[in-house]
Amino acid sequence: MPNTSNDRIDFLVARINEADVAYHQNDNPIMTDAEYDAIKRELASLVSDHPEIGDVLNRVGSAPSSSFGKIRHGKPMLSLDNVFNNDQFADFCASAGRFLNIDAKGLIFVAEPKIDGLSISLLYINHELHKAATRGNGIEGEDVTANVMTIEDIPKTLPADAPEMIEIRGEVYMSKADFLALNAKYERTFANPRNAAAGSLRQLDPAVTAERRLSMFAYAKGVSSAKSEQTHWEWLETLRSWGFKVNPLSRRVRFDLKDASSDVMTAEEFHNYINQIRSGLDYDIDGVVYKVDNIDLQDRLGFVGRAPRWAVAWKFPAEKAISKLVDIEIQVGRTGAMTPRAVLEPVNIGGVLVSYATLHNEDEINRRDVRIGDMVTLQRAGDVIPQILGSIPSARSDDSVPYVFPQICPVCGSRAVRRADEAVRRCTGGLNCQAQVVERLIHFCSKMAFDIEGMGDKTVEELYNAGIIKTYSDIFAIDESIIPRLSSMDGWGDTSAKKLLNAINAKRKISLARFIYALGIRRVGEQTAKLMAKNYGRVENWFYNMKDIAIDPTRLSAIEFAAIDGVGQAVIDEIFAALNDGVTLSEIEKLIDVLDIEEDITSMSDGHFSGKTIVFTGSLTTMTRSEAKAKAENAGAKISGSVSSKTDYVVLGEDAGSKARKANELGIKTISETEFLNMLD
Secondary structure, X not given: OOOHHHHXXXXXXXXXXXXXXXXXXXXXXXXXXXXXXXHHHHHHOOOOOOHHHXXXXXXXXXXXXXXXXXXXXXXXXXXXXXXXXXXXXXXXXXXXXXXXXXXHHHOEEEEXXXXXXXXXXXXXXXXXXXXXXXXXXXXXXXXXXXXXXOOOOOOOEOOOOOOOEEEEEEEEXXXXXXXXXXXXXXXXXXXXXXXXXXXXXXXXXXXXXXXXXXXXXXXXXXXXXXOOOOEHHHHHHHHHHOOOOOOOOOEEEEOOOOOOOOOOEEHHHHHHHHXXXXXXXXXXXXXXXXXXXXXXXXXXXXXXXXXXXXXXXXXXXXXXXXXXXXXXXXXXOOOOEEEEEEEEEEEEEOOEEEEEEEXXXXXXXHHHOXXXXXXXXXXXXXXXXXXXXXXXXXXXOOOOOOOOOOOEOOOOOOEEEOOOOOOOOEEOOHHHOHHHHHHHHHHHHOOXXXXXXXXXXXXXXXXXXXXXXOOHHHHHHOOHHHHHHHHOOOOXXXXXXXXXXXXXXXXXXXXXXXXXXXXXXXXXXXXXXXXXXXXXXXXXXXXXXXXXXXXXXXXXXXXXXXXXOOOOHHHHHHHHXXXXXXXXXXXXXXXXXXXXXXXXXXXXXXXXOOOOEEEEEOEOOOOXXXXXXHHHHHOOOEEEOOOOXXXXXXXXXXXXXHHHHHHHHHOOEEEEHHHHHHHHO
């Protein structure tokens, strides 16, 4: 019987990973802050039984892009917890008051509009701007120094009274006026100013960044060789005196007690005021950040997990509007998932013209009883993703009929099926479905996979429609003989055709993990691909076992694979399905022949545990489970979630249970946490 808890954990972790990459790497959010927080709250409820997922909850941002150099932050760039109403803000204040053993009603905050942009860290040494980095994963960010040098708002030198070494943090953004001008210039529609700003700052060519006007508000301090300010308000004044742009709407507020002798607002009053004027601002904001003003109190409060105890973001409610639902389109993704999209009469919501909105899946359509021709209420959730809240039945025509979700793929005509345990209906056409093929080719060329420069969505679709590429191996079959044909296509020339060929040839060498991920097998995301690469080491070994699973998913290869920590039966099922479509196995063989797929060196480490399979059980006292696994993997070990005859060591923490008993029954060597550490040393 499947472990429902584990399946749910896998789903939630996958959604968080997907959302982090979409927001922090691809600058394309896929869910609202409220939805993201709800997922993390549910995941947090499972931590006690599954401590290994704690790292996901405490992670900030996403891994830096491989396209840029990396800079390690002198002090972590952590995230903020969110609240969405006055009661939640009051709970935050009460928690801070209990921690400090003071009356929370007396707390003074500095309130700053929360700019919807990209976090940046600026390091000044000897009063000169030395390095600039994005947030990245909070520990390490992308080196965007050359691009930041083109932003006029950012001082390149500091005055003599500034510390010899100081890190200044803020938010890079694009004003609404500059955003509209950018769209007009390039005759395209960037999704919103935040995405435009993030994409502009992360250009590989600084000249492109220079062409796109970016701005910055400064607000925070990282590492510094000197400490002087006693309050955050004094720090903002210092930033102004050094030439930084500080949001002029920032002000001191109280939590609850209105000071009759002054014009000091309460936090709620300030939040309501900013919400009222936000549409008239020349930059996007999505809330207000409240920071305890007293820096000594900030130091005492410290951090919990990924967020400070002394600051919180109070988010705005989503803006709403009413429009007519003109049609419902079905989009087919690379895994065959059929996603409904509402086509709307264009309506302005918060300064953005909205023509489409998500409908999620067929259950949501039925639950909300949304029909073509309805007048519907919609919102830009988190001011990013338009979504339909429901229809207005009183405005519905008499001939209206409920929407029937198609059971045939609208692209290839194949049968669309829905598993009993899923909300999504999927096309069964596989690589015979044009929509799936194009999406898989796009995924294959994407940043986290082969990362082929110039092979974006538009180019891939263009090459597919021209018949130049139909499968993965076709990409690497492109040679000089194709250049004349490419050069003759609209928008192409001899130079761009040769540039594409060079970009493809530059990616003929790839790591095993990225190769596995590039294949786009459902449930085989970045982390699972890394686990597979680490476990099998060489592509030949991996492919032999995958073919074995494709023949019979109950064979020993599948059983051993399912025992890898982080892999479950659901992954086995998807691999079996993917490799039995009549095309994928052949494609993998062709790719192995023409590519240099690097061995995973961590699987062949010369550490003490090289080639050994380790199982951890019980609670560890000197480190987290994740840290212990990482140490073991660095020493060459393979980590498994279950004990079998293939297990070499079982590391026993406190309250070790059934795994310890099974190890004794099978005669597997058990070691204590201390013995494990000694063996590592």
